[in-house]
Structures are given as structure tokens and as C-alpha cells.
Amino acid sequence: MVLKKKVNYGFSGYRVPVIPRGPRSVRRRGSHKRTVEDSQICAFELLAAVAGKLLLESEGSASSNAAEGSKPSVFHSKQEQHGEGRALRPECLDQGSCIESVSIAGQNLKSTLRDLPRSACDTVLEIPSILSSSHLSKKVGHDVNFGISEIQAEVEKLPGKVDGGSPSRGESCDGCVDNGIGRQLEAEENHNRNTDLTTANTFISKDPMEIYVNTHQLTYYNSSVQLTSYRDSRHRNNVKVGHRDDDENRVGCNRRSSKIRAFRPQTRIGHRRIRKLLTSKYWKVAPKLKNYEFSNTDGGMKRVSRNRKVLHTSERAQREGPFKKRRLFDHSTGLVYNREGSSESISNSPEKGMKGDKIGSTVNKASGISPSVADHQVSFQSRESHVKLSIKSFKVPELYIEVPESTTVGSLKRTVMEAVTAILQGGLHVGVLLRGKSVKDDNRTLLQTGISHNENLETLGFTFEPSSAIAAPSVSPREPPVLLPCEKQQQLTRLPASPILELGLSNASCDPPSATNADNNGGSNHELTLSLIDVVKDGTAPDSRALVALPAMSVEALAVVPSNPKTRRSELVQRRTRRPFSVSEVEALVEAVETLGTGRWRDVKMRAFENADHRTYVDLKDKWKTLVHTATIAPQQRRGEPVPQELLDRVLSAHGYWSQKQSKLHGKHQTESLKISNAHMGGV
DNA sequence: TTTAGGG
DNA sequence: CCCTAAA
Structure with missing residues (x-):
């Protein structure tokens, strides 16, 4: 709702397709066949990339006003750019349409683009998390903007670059983009400034935190791209970008594709790890997430110490303790812990406080709720037999995305956006989950269902399921647009263990979706998380995509996407x-x-x-x-609510009776009646 | 899906 | 309560 007032999505002159589905089909084909849409997409990608690029560059020069000397620019000068053509994947450059597309935006970005990846080397790009459902639908088609703003926001946090140099810095993000991209573009081109783009950027910059909360980061380093992920909370792994070696095989067919697809939970949520997505020297992923150190594949990779602590903290927490034991801790101190974790990650960087401020202010402004960036909780209060619960935020913890290495960060962001939007866009219908099981009987009372004020409702959750009819347009129910024919087969088989990219979106910045009655007890610490999942059934397209809202009370639950209880339950x-x-x-x-x-x-x-x-x-x-x-042991050894001895006696009696019965039955047919008279029982 | 048992 | 092998 906060967003609404500042909404100004879009380019007036050049509109970004709401959901570039077209390209998917093209990509799906696995060929390099280009279509108008394809090129269009490319244009966007490039545009986004360029914007980011320009931004970064200008950031170096523009911000120099204040503290240029003291801060080594992490961006490459133009000269360098021209010399670093290698950074960009040939696949993209070779595409005439790409270049063409770029020009559409009135930019001659070819040279600039060449080293895009390069320029990003020292930049930490943050991948946006999520947005409230209400916002999402409106954001469709503004991916580019989004991406740009993200970059901007993140740039300001770069060590050595984030300081007074940025006029807007003091006010967090507001206006930062205005000063950033818009100006950047102007400076860069001196002409042909894309007003629309600027406008769009402005919008984004208004309140970046409304869009994302978690800090998922993509870290590029020395021409290598490292994708790191960490959980804001100890249990959530929000962003995951990786690649599998086996993906190499199908790269050919989808190199230029962007895919969003559902993925199955990994074998073990606690062992999530970044996997290789593509094998590229420009797109490296840390294989040893375990230690949070990045592989030094080409000697160019280094550990990103800036994030290391955070990573370590979050991952370690997850890694060290068994779920069962951790849960208690989570429940009791999760919030605090997470908050600390968040601040830690923030304060850890030179631009200390930067992010924290943004988050805090934004959150408070948006919902008046303390910025528990990472922890999602749902509190249930019971009064007078009423079940109370509030959903404070939504989360989209799992999104399966795969994009070609040649794609841009901006594109990646848009891709994510598409995934989310596609699902939220089509309208949702609520489902109820209780202990991982879907409650389908709408006529049953809450009490009958086990949802009562005196029941533990930790496992209560809600799912948002897009109506297939509506969702179809954006996300074909019959065939996951995210899957390419050429790899679909493989995808299905290896899906279980390979989330290529996972996004965790969390709460704080999101306004409680009205649809969730979140305002019941506004200001309370009630919180509900919502997971975005996409269920892919073997051999068939995912016919069930759902946003799952679960009590964050249980960390595990966050990741839990009961849509597939059987495989996910454990x-x-x-x-x-x-x-x-x-x-x-x-x-x-x-x-x-x-x-x-x-x-x-x-x-x-x-x-x-029957009814329990x-x-x-x-x-x-x-x-x-x-x-x-219990009946066997001494009364003193019994625990819990004492069971009347009378009942225990009956237990023993019945047990004896039936045990005997069974042993007898061992040899021959048992046709005796199953009835047991009291007298009989007593005799046993 | 149920049973039956171990964890 | 959970997890599963078996049926």
C-alpha cells in the first residue's frame, strides 16, 4: 500500500512487457532463433544491464564530488571497458537483435555492455526479495526499473563508495536513483537521455525497501561471478544461484533463455547449497558453501569477507544443530537473533548502518512493525474460543530460476519478478494447511479441523493458489514456461536436487497483504510467511503453484511447502x-x-x-x-497427565486379551467374535 | 493406505 | 511423534 502512492511504473514511451512470455517459447525451443520478442527481451536485459552499468560507473565519478579520492573506484573507466569485451558472453553480443534492441532505447551501449560483467566485479548486487502480493501485480512489466533500482541501492552500500559521495545517501534510498541513474545516463550519453527510464528509476528509488527486504547478494569478483546466499534468518536460504555441472549439457539449448520454474525442495533444507548453474569463468559459484568460501577456480576468486560473517553465521547456525534442537531456540529467540544477524550483516560493512537504516525506517514506516527482517512468526492468540492470527508478511522462499550466464543482473531480477508476478497476477485462492496437510473440507469447523484456540497452531498455514484459469496466461498450467523442451526431461529427473536459484523473500518491507487479514492486530508481532512454490509433478507440468503462508514460528515450516507432503514432509x-x-x-x-x-x-x-x-x-x-x-510401569514412573488406573487396567487387560488372541490366531483361523465382554476382559 | 515396530 | 518397511 505504501507503494501505491508512489507508483509510477513504467516507461511512458517504452513499455516493458508485463511478462515476457514470448521469449520463453522461443527459448524453449532451445534454438537461437530470434523473434521480435526475443530481441525485445534482450533489449530489456541490456537496457537494465546498461543502466546498472552506467550507474555503477557514474557512481564512481559522480560520487567523486564528495569523496572521490578517498574511495577507490571499483568501477572501470570507460577505457577499461572497451578493453574488457570478454566479459560479456558472446552469445549475447552476437545477437544482432541485442544490439539492435539497445539502440531502441536510444543508447549506444555496445561498448559499455561489453564489460558489464566486469564492471560488476566489485559490486555487490542485491537481488530483490519480494513484495507484497498487492504490489506485485502492479509491478509487472517494470522489471527493468526494478533491476536498476536494485543496483543503485546496492551500489551505495559498496565499501568505499558509499559515503558522502552520494547525496541521497543520508536519506537512505529516496532519491538516490534520481541522482544516480538518471544522471548517469545523461552523463554517459550526453544526449538521448531516456526520460522514461529516469522516471521509472525514480519510482523505484522512492522506497526500495518496499520491494525487498532480505539481502540476497550476487557478488561479482574479479571477472568471476560469485553468487552467495545466506539467510537473513538462520534458517532461510533466500537466494540461491548456482549451477550444476550437468547443466552444461543443455546449455546449448537455453543459453539465452531465462527460466523460472518450480523446483522441488532439496533433499534437506538444511543443506542447501549453491550449485553450479553454468560453467563459466564469469559466472562462478561457490561450490563449497559449507565453509562459505568461494572456490578459487581461476585464481580470481576470493572470499567475500564482507559477507562472510553473515554467511557463516546463518549457515553455520543451520548446519550445526539438528533441526529438532534448533527449533526451540528459534522459537524463543529467533526474532532477536535474526535481527542481530541482520544488523550484523549491515554493520559489518563499511557503509555501516546504511542498510539497517533503510530497513528499519522503511519497515516502520510501512507497517509500524519492528523490522524483523528475517524472522517470520505467526502468533496465535486465543480468546473466548476465537482463533486469532494475523499475517504480517509474505515470503517467497523458493523460486526456481535459471538464466543464462550471459544474462544481466537486471534481467535476472526481472526474471525473478516474472516468476513471482506470474503467480500473483492471476488471482489467488486460499487454501488451509494444517500440519502440512491441506484441509479441504470447507464445511468442517475450525474446531473439528483441529484449529481451535487451545490447539497449537504452529502448523497452521495458508496457501495462495492461483486459479489455473487465470494463471494460465502468464504461466502456462500445462507446460511450465520455465522449462525448455530440450531439458524438460532432465529437469524433471534432477529437479529434486537442484534448485538453481532460490529466492527468499521476506517480510519486513512488505505490507501485510490485505487479503490475509493481517491487520487484525496491527502492530503485533504476528507474522505469517508465505512461500512461493511451484510444484512440478513428474512427467507433467506443474499444475499447482502456490504461495504458502506458514507460521514462521517454525523455521522449518518456512521452507515447508506442504503442497507435496509426501516428499516434503520429512x-x-x-x-x-x-x-x-x-x-x-x-x-x-x-x-x-x-x-x-x-x-x-x-x-x-x-x-x-472420526472427527479428530x-x-x-x-x-x-x-x-x-x-x-x-504406562500401565506396565510403576505409577511413580509415569509422567504427564495421570491416567486413571482404571483405564490402565483395562488397557492391560485388553492388551493381554488381544495379544493372546493374536498368538492363537497364529495357527488357525480365528472366527471368534471381536467382542469382548467386561467379564471376559476382567478375567484376562 | 495400513500395519507394525523401531527411533 | 516420527519414519518406514511391509503388506
Whole structure:
């Protein structure tokens, strides 16, 4: 909502396609066939890239006014640029359309583009996280702007470059772009200034933090590109860009493509790691995420110490403790921890405070909620049998994106944008998730479903699922636009273990989506995260893309995308909350077992716990198991709510009876009735 | 999906 | 409660 007032998306003169789907089809073909759309896309990419480039460059010179001397420019001079043509992938340069496209924007950027990657070497580019759904839809088609602003924002944070040199710095981001890109372009070209672009940039700069919160960074270093990821929170891995060696095989067909696709959760969320996406000396990824050190593939790579601490902190946290043990900690101190983590990452850099300020101010301004950048929590309060919950933010933790190495950062950002937008754009419908399971019965009451004020609602979540009909246009339900035919096959098979890029979007900067009733208790620390996922079923296109809102209370839950409970459950779904059996439940259980026996848990379930969705037959079986044990041990050794001895006696009795029954049945057919009279039971 | 058991 | 092998 904050964005609305400053919305001015777009180029008046040159509109960016809302969602460049066209190119996908082209890319899908895996050929280098160019189409108008393709070139158009390229143009955008280039434009975005150039803008970023110019920005960076000018940043070096423009900011020199104030503190040029003291800060070594990380950007290359024009001369250098011309000499660094190698940085840009030939694939792109070779594309006449690309160049052509560039000119469309009134820019003669060829030479400039050549070293784009290069120029970015020392720049940390931040990938935007997310935006509220309400904003997203409006942002469609403004990818370029977005990208540019991102670059700008990040540039200001560069060590040695971020200081007084930037007039707008003091005010965080506001106006920074105006001073930046717009001017940059002007300076660079001295003519043909693209007014529209400037306008667009201005918009973005207004409040960058509304767009992104998490700091995902792409770090380019010495002609090598390093993509790092770290979690704002200890558990979330927000950005992931990597490449797989095996991707090499299909590079050919999609080199120039940008893909967004769903990906399956990795084997283990706690072991997420950056993978190789493409093998390029310009696009290197740290293979050893474990230590947060980047491979020194060509000697040009170095560890990005600036981020190292953060990375280390977040990753280590995730790595060191088992989920189960961590969870408690997360719950109790997650917020604080994360905040510290965030500030740490911020203060760690020379431009200390820069980001923190932005985040803080923005967040507060936007929602009045403390800037818990990383932690997402949902608090449920119960009063008078009312279930209260509020969704404070949305998160899009997982997006599967793959782009060619020759793409620009701006393009990458746009690609991400597309993915998100495509899903949010088509309209959403809410689904309810409870303990990882989708609650489909709309007629059942919350209480019946297990959602009550006295229930632990940590596992309650909501999903936003785009209606297939609407979503179709932007994201073909039949075929993931993100998948190229030539690789689809492979994709499906290796999907499980290879998220190429994962974006975690988080909260703070996002206004609570109205659709989520987030304002219920405005200002509270209630928070709900929303995950963006894309489920791809084997052999078929993902027919279910969903935004999943889950209580961040559980870290695991964030990553949890219950859309595929079977495969995700073990890795992502948090352990169900403990729900001790009440005496009455035990009684019901005992009664049922007495009559049904100990081998028909499903029947027991149906008989006595039909409406207790939270009690599975496995639960009942387990409970019986413990009851038997409890009945066996001395009363002093028993724990928890005491079970009446009378019930325990019955447990023992029934257990004995059915055990005997079963052993008997071992040899011959058992046709005895299943009924057990009290007298009989007592006798056993 | 259920059962049956170990963790 | 979780996880799974088996059925």
C-alpha cells in the first residue's frame, strides 16, 4: 500500500512487457532463433544491464564530488571497458537483435555492455526479495526499473563508495536513483537521455525497501561471478544461484533463455547449497558453501569477507544443530537473533548502518512493525474460543530460476519478478494447511479441523493458489514456461536436487497483504510467511503453484511447502505439535481397542476418533503402545497427565486379551467374535 | 493406505 | 511423534 502512492511504473514511451512470455517459447525451443520478442527481451536485459552499468560507473565519478579520492573506484573507466569485451558472453553480443534492441532505447551501449560483467566485479548486487502480493501485480512489466533500482541501492552500500559521495545517501534510498541513474545516463550519453527510464528509476528509488527486504547478494569478483546466499534468518536460504555441472549439457539449448520454474525442495533444507548453474569463468559459484568460501577456480576468486560473517553465521547456525534442537531456540529467540544477524550483516560493512537504516525506517514506516527482517512468526492468540492470527508478511522462499550466464543482473531480477508476478497476477485462492496437510473440507469447523484456540497452531498455514484459469496466461498450467523442451526431461529427473536459484523473500518491507487479514492486530508481532512454490509433478507440468503462508514460528515450516507432503514432509514440515491425549481420549481409545482389538487402528480411528483429524491411526496405535507401557510401569514412573488406573487396567487387560488372541490366531483361523465382554476382559 | 515396530 | 518397511 505504501507503494501505491508512489507508483509510477513504467516507461511512458517504452513499455516493458508485463511478462515476457514470448521469449520463453522461443527459448524453449532451445534454438537461437530470434523473434521480435526475443530481441525485445534482450533489449530489456541490456537496457537494465546498461543502466546498472552506467550507474555503477557514474557512481564512481559522480560520487567523486564528495569523496572521490578517498574511495577507490571499483568501477572501470570507460577505457577499461572497451578493453574488457570478454566479459560479456558472446552469445549475447552476437545477437544482432541485442544490439539492435539497445539502440531502441536510444543508447549506444555496445561498448559499455561489453564489460558489464566486469564492471560488476566489485559490486555487490542485491537481488530483490519480494513484495507484497498487492504490489506485485502492479509491478509487472517494470522489471527493468526494478533491476536498476536494485543496483543503485546496492551500489551505495559498496565499501568505499558509499559515503558522502552520494547525496541521497543520508536519506537512505529516496532519491538516490534520481541522482544516480538518471544522471548517469545523461552523463554517459550526453544526449538521448531516456526520460522514461529516469522516471521509472525514480519510482523505484522512492522506497526500495518496499520491494525487498532480505539481502540476497550476487557478488561479482574479479571477472568471476560469485553468487552467495545466506539467510537473513538462520534458517532461510533466500537466494540461491548456482549451477550444476550437468547443466552444461543443455546449455546449448537455453543459453539465452531465462527460466523460472518450480523446483522441488532439496533433499534437506538444511543443506542447501549453491550449485553450479553454468560453467563459466564469469559466472562462478561457490561450490563449497559449507565453509562459505568461494572456490578459487581461476585464481580470481576470493572470499567475500564482507559477507562472510553473515554467511557463516546463518549457515553455520543451520548446519550445526539438528533441526529438532534448533527449533526451540528459534522459537524463543529467533526474532532477536535474526535481527542481530541482520544488523550484523549491515554493520559489518563499511557503509555501516546504511542498510539497517533503510530497513528499519522503511519497515516502520510501512507497517509500524519492528523490522524483523528475517524472522517470520505467526502468533496465535486465543480468546473466548476465537482463533486469532494475523499475517504480517509474505515470503517467497523458493523460486526456481535459471538464466543464462550471459544474462544481466537486471534481467535476472526481472526474471525473478516474472516468476513471482506470474503467480500473483492471476488471482489467488486460499487454501488451509494444517500440519502440512491441506484441509479441504470447507464445511468442517475450525474446531473439528483441529484449529481451535487451545490447539497449537504452529502448523497452521495458508496457501495462495492461483486459479489455473487465470494463471494460465502468464504461466502456462500445462507446460511450465520455465522449462525448455530440450531439458524438460532432465529437469524433471534432477529437479529434486537442484534448485538453481532460490529466492527468499521476506517480510519486513512488505505490507501485510490485505487479503490475509493481517491487520487484525496491527502492530503485533504476528507474522505469517508465505512461500512461493511451484510444484512440478513428474512427467507433467506443474499444475499447482502456490504461495504458502506458514507460521514462521517454525523455521522449518518456512521452507515447508506442504503442497507435496509426501516428499516434503520429512524435510520441511515441522514436527507435529505434541498433543497429549486427554483422559477422555484415552478412554475412548481403550474402549475402541477393547472391542476392535489392537490390529485395527484404522477402525479404531474411525470408531472413536472420526472427527479428530489430528489423531491418526498411527497416533492411536502409538498411544496404545505407550498406554500399555504406562500401565506396565510403576505409577511413580509415569509422567504427564495421570491416567486413571482404571483405564490402565483395562488397557492391560485388553492388551493381554488381544495379544493372546493374536498368538492363537497364529495357527488357525480365528472366527471368534471381536467382542469382548467386561467379564471376559476382567478375567484376562 | 495400513500395519507394525523401531527411533 | 516420527519414519518406514511391509503388506
